[in-house]
Amino acid sequence: MSRVAVYRLLASVLALALAVSAGVAPAFAKETNAVVKTNITLFSTHMLAGTELRAGNYQVIADESKVTVKKDGKVIAEANAQWMDGQGKASDTSVVTDGGNIREIHFGGKSRYVVIR
DSSP states (O other): OEEEEEEEHHHHHHHHHHHHHHHHHHHHHHHOOOOOEEEEEEOOOOEETEEEEEEEEEEEOOOOOOEEEEEEEEEEEEEEEEEEEOSSSSSSSSEEEEEEEEEEEBBBSSSSEEEEO
């Protein structure tokens, strides 16, 4: 192999390595700053961080540290939250309540869920 061919081969390998690492970095960044958005239907009144959520359809947005609940595009409630790892993927989006207060939100198709603080 000539010296020029070796340099071309090394340049190709380097370009491939940079392309692969550039593709992996955004995926990792998205995972750590993940925002989960989903719709949920409540069939009875529940409380979230002191705010009453009546029966109805809501949009739930969970980011790194909080949960925001919207109805018709308007923010209805916000609560501090902590992400936890579940045993397996939830089949549906659901809430876990204690005395009418929402304590956890599980997201359909995801193993991670949020605990309301």
